[in-house]
Amino acid sequence: xxxxxxxxxxxxxxxxxxxxxxxxxxxxxxxxxxxxxxxxxxxxxxxxxxxxxxxxxxxxxxxxxxxxxxxxxxxxxxxxxxxxxxxxxxxxxxxxxxxxxxxxxxxxxxxxxxxxxxxxxxxxxxxxxxxxxxxxxxxxxxxxxxxxxxxxxxxxxxxxxxxxxxxxxxxxxxxxxxxxxxxxxxxxxxxxxxxxxxxxxxxxxxxxxxxxxxxxxxxxxxxxxxxxxxxxxxxxxxxxxxxxxxxxxxxxxxxxxxxxxxxxxxxxxxxxxxxxxxxxxxxxxxxxxxxxxxxxxxxxxxxxx
Amino acid sequence: xxxxxxxxxxxxxxxxxxxxxxxxxxxxxxxxxxxxxxxxxxxxxxxxxxxxxxxxxxxxxxxxxxxxxxxxxxxxxxxxxxxxxxxxxxxxxxxxxxxxxxxxxxxxxxxxxxxxxxxxxxxxxxxxxxxxxxxxxxxxxxxxxxxxxxxxxxxxxxxxxxxxx
Numbered sequence: 001x002x003x004x005x006x007x008x009x010x011x012x013x014x015x016x017x018x019x020x021x022x023x024x025x026x027x028x029x030x031x032x033x034x035x036x037x038x039x040x041x042x043x044x045x046x047x048x049x050x051x052x053x054x055x056x057x058x059x060x061x062x063x064x065x066x067x068x069x070x071x072x073x074x075x076x077x078x079x080x081x082x083x084x085x086x087x088x089x090x091x092x093x094x095x096x097x098x099x100x101x102x103x104x105x106x107x108x109x110x111x112x113x114x115x116x117x118x119x120x121x122x123x124x125x126x127x128x129x130x131x132x133x134x135x136x137x138x139x140x141x142x143x144x145x146x147x148x149x150x151x152x153x154x155x156x157x158x159x160x161x162x163x164x165x166x167x168x169x170x171x172x173x174x175x176x177x178x179x180x181x182x183x184x185x186x187x188x189x190x191x192x193x194x195x196x197x198x199x200x201x202x203x204x205x206x207x208x209x210x211x212x213x214x215x216x217x218x219x220x221x222x223x224x225x226x227x228x229x230x231x232x233x234x235x236x237x238x239x240x241x242x243x244x245x246x247x248x249x250x251x252x253x254x255x256x257x258x259x260x261x262x263x264x265x266x267x268x269x270x271x272x273x274x275x276x277x278x279x280x281x282x283x284x285x286x287x288x289x290x291x292x293x294x295x296x297x298x299x300x301x302x303x304x305x
Numbered sequence: 306x307x308x309x310x311x312x313x314x315x316x317x318x319x320x321x322x323x324x325x326x327x328x329x330x331x332x333x334x335x336x337x338x339x340x341x342x343x344x345x346x347x348x349x350x351x352x353x354x355x356x357x358x359x360x361x362x363x364x365x366x367x368x369x370x371x372x373x374x375x376x377x378x379x380x381x382x383x384x385x386x387x388x389x390x391x392x393x394x395x396x397x398x399x400x401x402x403x404x405x406x407x408x409x410x411x412x413x414x415x416x417x418x419x420x421x422x423x424x425x426x427x428x429x430x431x432x433x434x435x436x437x438x439x440x441x442x443x444x445x446x447x448x449x450x451x452x453x454x455x456x457x458x459x460x461x462x463x464x465x466x467x468x469x470x
Binding site for chain 2: 002032033036037039040049051101102104108190191
């Protein structure tokens with residue numbers, strides 16, 4: 001690896017100043033699982049890396065106000081997936097974190113790094129899109145917060161400006177009756193980068209009474225089939241109307257139509273689009289099965305159906 | 306840029322001077338001559354360079370790919386390499402099991418697998434086949450076909466349980 005300096009900033013302001021002064025040649029460093037590979041390959045040539053992990057809050061998971069959960073950007077995949085507050089309400093994110101690479105790499109790879117690399121295939125992104133996470137950014141102008149869907153701008157491109165870095169991801173409250181399922185396809189069953197991925201998330205709002213009018217929301221997000229992760233809004237709307245087997249097929253087709261895949265070394269665009277429909281259907285069916293199992297466990301008064 | 310670092314490896318304290326861009330893997334192999342930790346891919350894929358690390362303030366050892374850790378990061382950390390798995394000439398039950406089952410062929414991947422399997426058994430003393438496979442996803446072996454490795458990890462889990470009884 002070509003030489004670079006390793007810097008530990010004393011506080012957020014110093015980190016920001018170092019990054020701004022580096023003009024792209026000074027890179028933020030967290031788990032290094034992407035940056036070190038790209039540096040070894042000569043794709044990036046940093047003069048220095050700024051290790052952000054030690055800044056206050058970067059490795060913390062803590063409750064925010066009004067039922068929100070705040071996850072520091074430098075939390076590792078394993079740290080997120082094993083945290084009781086994440087497990088209690090954000091199982092979709094647990095599934096996504098656990099799908100990344102291998103156990104020992106998940107001890108290095110961070111959730112913030114996964115977002116900042118802005119790979120369309122980032123495994124935590126579809127879950128964060130479904131949960132409508134908010135990215136908190138520190139920079140020369142102070143702190144700003146933007147929806148995760150605005151954070152991803154294009155392949156490898158984020159909304160971060162000069163001197164800015166991601167400090168945390170804020171998750172809105174996820175009700176007890178919400179369910180999510182993340183499915184991904186790689187070249188191998190486990191551990192590989194996504195060829196296509198689909199997250200499906202349902203905020204039911206009517207767990208106790210399945211005969212009540214449909215409330216809540218369906219959310220579907222697609223990975224590795226566009227320049228950024230994508231939401232499939234028409235598929236989501238269709239599911240609000242109809243979750244019969246025929247309705248699920250319609251929604252899966254709409255999800256595939258929302259994809260904007262390309263041909264690349266891992267798969268053809270046509271294959272990716274076809275697999276979006278399959279993974280969306282499986283995800284919707286799994287969420288419905290989860291909800292119906294949860295309903296069956298309710299006391300008889302509410303669960304008689 | 307050079308850093309003076311203090312850390313322990315297999316219980317031994319070290320003070321070394323390391324360059325910013327060197328990895329823990331390089332420090333172990335080239336500066337400390339602990340060559341049991343192997344350099345396979347330097348891309349976090351193969352797992353041959355896995356070591357156990359306890360970061361300052363952490364409550365337990367966790368496996369990492371040492372090719373993915375920069376040397377200056379390990380200041381104050383405790384590290385266990387394959388050389389530290391046996392104690393007082395007593396092999397780890399995993400090492401015994403790898404010998405008995407013939408889970409090693411060329412041996413290049415073995416140190417990383419032993420480290421990761423040790424971490425697995427420490428956090429889950431009675432893993433299922435699926436859990437063993439999932440834990441070893443990041444350890445590539447091109448010789449064995451993995452079946453005897455699975456057998457060895459299961460055997461070691463039994464040995465450890467019996468030792469506790």
